[in-house]
Amino acid sequence: MTFTVKEIADVIGGIVDGNPDAVITKFSKIEEGEEGGLSFLSNVKYTPHIYTTKATAVLVSTDFVPTNPVHATLIRIEEPYVAFAKLMAFYNQKKNKTGISKHAAIAENTVWGKDIYIGDFVSIAEDVVLGDNVKIYPHCYIGEGVRIGNNTVLNPGVKIHHGCVIGNDCTIHAGAIIGADGFGFAPQKDNQYLKIPQLGNVVIEDNVDIGAQTCIDRSTLGSTIIRKGVKLCNFIQIAHNCEIGENTVMAAQCGVSGSTKIGKNCVFGGQVGVNWHLTVGNNVQVGAQSAISNNVKENATLLGTPAFKASDCIKSYAIFKFLPRYVARIEELETKLKELEKSKE
C-alpha cells in the first residue's frame, strides 16, 4: 500500500489540510502512529493524541479546530471513522476463498451456488440449500433442511440446527449456535419438569452479524426471528420465540428471555438481561448490566436493576453512594429535634 495523502483524500472526498504529497504506507492507531501511517480521530477522548501522533496523516471531522500545533497532515471529512473503515475494507478485500475440502462430509442432495467454500470437517445434513459465495469454515455443522443466502460467512465451529433459515450477507462468528432447543419445561407435581418439544426454527434475515459463541434458540412454534441489520456481539443469549428488530445492536453477554420482542434501532450495553414475554419499543437505549423487567416504550433510555429512566437512575445512584451522609443528617435532625422538644418542656 503506497498512496499520497491527496490520492486518499480524492478517493473518500476529503479536504487536505497540510502536505498533499506525503506518502501513506499503512493504517495505524492515532496513539501509536508511525511514519507513513494513516490514522483517524473520532472519539474526543483521543483528541490529545493528535498533537503528538507520529502518523503522517489523520482523518478528522470537517469542523475540527486544533488548539495546539499539529504535525500530521489532516484530511477533513464529514465522518472520519466511517471513511477510515471504508479505506480499511477496500484494502482488506479477502482473497475469494473457494473450493470444497476433501475432508468435508456433505449430504448428496445438498444444493449450492457459485464460488462456494466448504472447509475441513464441515458436516452438512440432508436437504440443505446454500446460496452463491457462501463461505463455511472448518468444523461447522449444518442440520437438515437449513437454507443459507448469498454471501453469508460461517466462521469455524458454527452449528446451525435443522430447519433454520439464514439470509444474505450475514456473518456468523466462531462457535455460535443457531437453533438449539429453547429452554421450555413444564413443572410437574412431583417437582420434576416435563420437556416441551421445540418444533419451530430460527430465521435470521439479511445483513445480520452474530458474535462468537452467541446462542439463538429455536422457537417452540413458529420462529425466533432476527431482523435485518441486527448486530449481536459475543456470548449473547436469545431465547426461544424472541424477535429482535431491525438494526438493533447488543454488546457482549446480553440475555433476552423467551417470547420477548425487541424493537428496531435499539442499543443495549453489555451484560443486560431482559425478562420474558415483554415488548421493548423502537429506539430504546439500555445501559450495561441493566435488567429490563417490564415493557418499554419507544425512545426510552434505561438503566438499573431493574431498569428505569436512566437520568433518574443516575440521580438516585449519586445519592446511594453517599447514603451514610444522609443517615448522619437524619440522625442530626433527630438529635436537634429532641433538644428542641426538651427545651419546650
Next chain:
Amino acid sequence: MTFTVKEIADVIGGIVDGNPDAVITKFSKIEEGEEGGLSFLSNVKYTPHIYTTKATAVLVSTDFVPTNPVHATLIRIEEPYVAFAKLMAFYNQKKNKTGISKHAAIAENTVWGKDIYIGDFVSIAEDVVLGDNVKIYPHCYIGEGVRIGNNTVLNPGVKIHHGCVIGNDCTIHAGAIIGADGFGFAPQKDNQYLKIPQLGNVVIEDNVDIGAQTCIDRSTLGSTIIRKGVKLCNFIQIAHNCEIGENTVMAAQCGVSGSTKIGKNCVFGGQVGVNWHLTVGNNVQVGAQSAISNNVKENATLLGTPAFKASDCIKSYAIFKFLPRYVARIEELETKLKELEKSKE
C-alpha cells in the same frame, strides 16, 4: 397431522366446549392462530388473544371463564400447557436416527449398546462405554474412560473430558463442555499463580438437561455433581467441586463459583451469580441478576446484589428509585428546624 377436536380431547382426557368435529392440522401460537391450528392458553398475559385467535381449537384450564365471545372450540383440561407439550412430543417423535458415520474416529475398545447413532467427525478416545440408544451428533469429543447412560443425546460439538460420567435420559445441547479443568490457582509470592491439578471428574445423574455452551468444570478431587432432573439453560458456569441438587432449574448465564452446594428444587433467574464455598438450601428462589454472597436457608426467596429477602429488596428498591425526593424532604426538615431554632433564640 389431521385429527378432529374430539379425537384430541379423548387422547388427553379433555372436555370439548364447542365443535367436536372441527379438524386440527397443526400446532400454532394463540396470538398467530390459523385455520386448523391447535393452540393453548396458560400464561394469563395471553388471555386477550383467546377472543381474537384464528386457531380452530384452544386448550384451556378447566376453570377458564371467558369474558367475551370465543370463536375457537375450547378443550378444557387441568394443565393445558402440559397437555399441549405431550401432544407436541407425541407428534414430534423423531425418526430413530441410528448408525455410525464413516467419518467418525472411534477407539477400538469402545463399547456401545443397541440403536446407537454416532455422527460425522465424532472423536471417541479409549475405554469409553455408551449405553443403548445413545445419540452423538457431529463434532462431539468423548474423552478417555467416559461413561454415558441409555437414551442420552449429545448435540453437535459437545465436549466430554476424560473420566466423566453421564446418566440415562440426559440431553446435552450444542457446544456444552463437561469436565474442563476447574479454575484452581494458588497465588505465589512473586505474583504468579501455581496451577492446582484438577484430578476429579464430573458426574451427571439421570434426566438432566444441559444447555448450549454451558460449562461444568471437573473437580479438584472427587466429583462435581449434577443431580437427577436438573435443568440448566445456556451459558451456565458450574465451577469445580459444586453440587447442584435434584430438579433445580437455572435460567441462562448463571454462574456458580467453586465448592458451592445448591439444594433441590431451586429456581434461579438468569445471570445470577453465586459465591464460592456456600450452601444454598432446598426450594430457594433467586431473582435474575442477583448475587448470592452467603449461605441461604431453605425456602428463601432472594433478590439483589448482594441478595437478601426479595420482598425487602423490592421495598428498598422502590425507595431507591425516588431517593432525590427523600433527600429533598431531609433538606426541608433541616430548613424548617433551623427556622424553629432561630425563632427560639
Next chain:
Amino acid sequence: MTFTVKEIADVIGGIVDGNPDAVITKFSKIEEGEEGGLSFLSNVKYTPHIYTTKATAVLVSTDFVPTNPVHATLIRIEEPYVAFAKLMAFYNQKKNKTGISKHAAIAENTVWGKDIYIGDFVSIAEDVVLGDNVKIYPHCYIGEGVRIGNNTVLNPGVKIHHGCVIGNDCTIHAGAIIGADGFGFAPQKDNQYLKIPQLGNVVIEDNVDIGAQTCIDRSTLGSTIIRKGVKLCNFIQIAHNCEIGENTVMAAQCGVSGSTKIGKNCVFGGQVGVNWHLTVGNNVQVGAQSAISNNVKENATLLGTPAFKASDCIKSYAIFKFLPRYVARIEELETKLKELEKSKE
C-alpha cells in the same frame, strides 16, 4: 501411590506432627477424608473438618494451633495449599501424549517441533508454526500464519484465527475462541451499521491460562494483548484492542469492552463488566458483578454497579437494605416537626 507420611514430608520440606510411618495411598478432601488419604487445610472455613476428618494426614500451616484433639497426622508447612498442589501435579504427570492423528487435516507447509500431539479432526491452515511439545486436542482449528510456542496445550474445540500468536506454556481450555473479529460497527444515517474491518490480531504471552468458551477478539489495528501469567476463567469476553496486564486473574463471565487496558496483578470476581476506552491500574481488586465505568487508579478495591470504593459501597448497601426504616424516621421527624410548629403558633 504408596508413601509414608515421613516420605511426603521430606519431599516438600514439612514437619511431621504425629505418626511418621502412617501410609498414604491417595489424595482426598478434608471433609470427605478416607483411611490412607492425604488432605490439606488452607481456607479457615474448613478448619472444623480437621477435628473429624478420616484422612490419615493433613497438610497444615506451620502456625496452626488445634483447639480440639486431632486424629490425623499433621504435616506442617508454610503454604499447605501450594504444597498439596505440587504433590498432585507430581503424581498427575500426564503420559506424554504424542503423535499425529490420521484424521487431522494439516497444511503441507506446517512447521512443528518435537513431541507434538495433533488429535482427530484438527484443521491447520497454511503457514502455521508450532513449537516443541505442543498438544492440540481434537476439533481445534488453527488459522493461517498462527504461531504457538513450546509446551502449549489446546484443549478440544479451540479455534485460533489467522495471524494470532500464542506463547510458551499456555493452556487454552475447550471451546475458547482466539481472534474472532472485534465488534466494530460505525452507525450510518439510515440506522444501518457499517462493519469496521478488524485487521489486527491477538497476542498471548507465556504462561497464560484461558478458560473454556472464553473469547478474545482480534484488534482493529495492532494487537489485543494478554500479558504473561494472566489467568482467565470460563466465558470471559475480552474485546478488541484490549490489553490485560501480567498475572491478572478474572473469574468466570467477566466482560471487558473494547480498547480498555487492565493493569498487572489485578483480581476480578465473576460477572464483572468493564466499559470501553478505560485504563485500570495495577493491583486493582473488583468484587463480583461490579461494573467499572471510569478509569481506576492502582491498588483500588472496587464494588458496585457502577463500581466505587468497596468499603464505601458496603456501607451504602447496608443502609439500602433498610431504606424503609430510614424513610420511617424521616416521616416521624416530619410529624414531630409539624407538632412543634403547631405548638409554636
